[in-house]
Amino acid sequence: MKALNEEIKKGIYKKIYVLYGPESYNRNRFKDVLKKTFVTDADEMNCTVFSGKDTDVNEVISLAETMPFFSEKRVIVVDGSGFFEQKCEELADFIPEIPESTCLIFSEEKIDSRLAQTKAAKECGTIAQFLPFSPREMKDWIVRRLTKEHRKITSSALEMFMSRTGDDLMQVSNDLEKVISYTFGRDAIYPEDVDAVCPEPAQDRIFQMIDAIIAHNLKRAFSLYRDLLKLHSEPRSILALLREQYRLMFHLMCMSDEGASIKDMSEALSVSDKRATMALSAARKSSKIRLSSGIEKCAGTDERIKNGLIDETIGVETLIAELCI
Numbered sequence: 280m281k282a283l284n285e286e287i288k289k290g291i292y293k294k295i296y297v298l299y300g301p302e303s304y305n306r307n308r309f310k311d312v313l314k315k316t317f318v319t320d321a322d323e324m325n326c327t328v329f330s331g332k333d334t335d336v337n338e339v340i341s342l343a344e345t346m347p348f349f350s351e352k353r354v355i356v357v358d359g360s361g362f363f364e365q366k367c368e369e370l371a372d373f374i375p376e377i378p379e380s381t382c383l384i385f386s387e388e389k390i391d392s393r394l395a396q397t398k399a400a401k402e403c404g405t406i407a408q409f410l411p412f413s414p415r416e417m418k419d420w421i422v423r424r425l426t427k428e429h430r431k432i433t434s435s436a437l438e439m440f441m442s443r444t445g446d447d448l449m450q451v452s453n454d455l456e457k458v459i460s461y462t463f464g465r466d467a468i469y470p471e472d473v474d475a476v477c478p479e480p481a482q483d484r485i486f487q488m489i490d491a492i493i494a495h496n497l498k499r500a501f502s503l504y505r506d507l508l509k510l511h512s513e514p515r516s517i518l519a520l521l522r523e524q525y526r527l528m529f530h531l532m533c534m535s536d537e538g539a540s541i542k543d544m545s546e547a548l549s550v551s552d553k554r555a556t557m558a559l560s561a562a563r564k565s566s567k568i569r570l571s572s573g574i575e576k577c578a579g580t581d582e583r584i585k586n587g588l589i590d591e592t593i594g595v596e597t598l599i600a601e602l603c604i
Contacts, residue, residue: 283309283407292316294377295404297363297397299387302409304448309407310356310386317352317382324348327355334360340373343381356384363390363397371395374403411446420448421455425468428459432468439470443477446551478510485520486557488599489528493565497603504599514595515584521598522577527554528562529570535559573602 286292296313298306318326325347329339339357347353362370363385374396377383383404390397390406400406412420418437425432432440444454457476462468484507491499507517527548534544545555562570580598583589589597 280305280309280407280409283405286405287312287316292382293404294379294381295374295383295385295400297385297387297390297400297404297406298409299363299385299390299406300409301388302411302448303388304452306386306409309409310358310384313382313384314354314356317354318350322350325350325353327353328358329356329360330358332359332361334362336360336362336367336369339383340369343373343377343383346378347380351380353381354384355381356386358386360385360387363387363394363400365391366394367396371399374399377403412448414441414446417441417446417448417451421451424452424455425459429466430459430462430468431466433470436468436470436473440473440477442483443473443479445480446553483557484510485517485524486561489521489524489561490564492599492602493561493569495603497600500599500603501596504596514591518577518581518584518591518595518598522574522581524558524561525570525573525577527558528565529567529574531555531559532562532567532570535562576601 283296283298298309300306314326327342334357339355343353343355345353364387371394385400392398397406418441421437421440422432440454440458444451454477458468458472461476462472484503488500488503488507491497491503504517508514512520527550530548531544534547539547541552541555541559544559545552548555550558576598580589580594584591584594
């Protein structure tokens with residue numbers, strides 16, 4: 280991403296760009312920057328956007344071979360096609376032949392560096408990876424964004440904000456806009472401002488509730504359950520979260536016993552490092568037998584509710600009581 284930014288600053292442009300990685304906010308931002316470098320928003324004749332796995336590669340190639348209409352460049356944006364995840368000889372053969380009048384911009388979540396089209400794109404253009412920010416980078420980004428709005432944030436408010444918004448930059452950006460709007464007319468942002476705009480995530484409450492359950496603290500577990508209901512979570516949704524977290528904890532416990540790292544576990548289970556860490560911490564206070572039993576009890580309660588054998592509110596409350604025993 281930094282290399283791509285330097286190329287743009289220096290006015291170095293390529294015929295093909297492959298932007299990839301799980302961090303969609305900056306990936307989309309750079310995609311728009313590149314597009315606007317070559318064509319204006321109003322130039323619909325020379326800018327075409329393809330989206331999704333059903334994109335026809337031959338249609339993309341045919342259009343790329345077409346001269347632009349009263350313009351120096353034709354821009355083709357291909358979003359989420361999956362062309363760089365599996366063999367595609369047509370694209371691999373075409374990339375070295377891309378006309379000087381065409382710029383191809385691909386935005387993908389994943390690519391396979393071993394594929395011929397990926398190697399061709401690297402040789403003929405630019406491949407840029409977009410990874411999630413580290414906590415330090417995220418903190419710096421938030422502070423820079425607030426500085427542009429002439430706002431300051433206390434350290435405690437910043438820590439609270441980061442704990443509640445997660446590591447998805449798109450979500451962080453949206454939540455930050457809410458905080459900025461909420462504190463309109465003021466210079467500083469305090470914890471109470473963050474608390475008013477960014478409620479504690481339901482998943483965090485679920486972890487707290489599971490901690491209480493594992494500690495056999497029925498009063499605390501029900502208190503957190505009522506808090507979740509106040510956050511507009513339905514009993515069935517809370518049950519689904521409980522079941523999901525018990526499964527996650529069980530899998531993490533098994534992988535941890537095999538010596539897997541947090542990073543390896545989070546990637547294998549498609550969860551954030553933060554969530555994996557929290558779940559593993561809760562799991563270690565219990566046992567595989569108890570976690571497995573919890574999964575079975577959650578599944579049994581869900582089945583009884585679906586079959587109309589028990590009211591969902593009574594079913595979930597009974598489940599919490601049974602798990603606390």
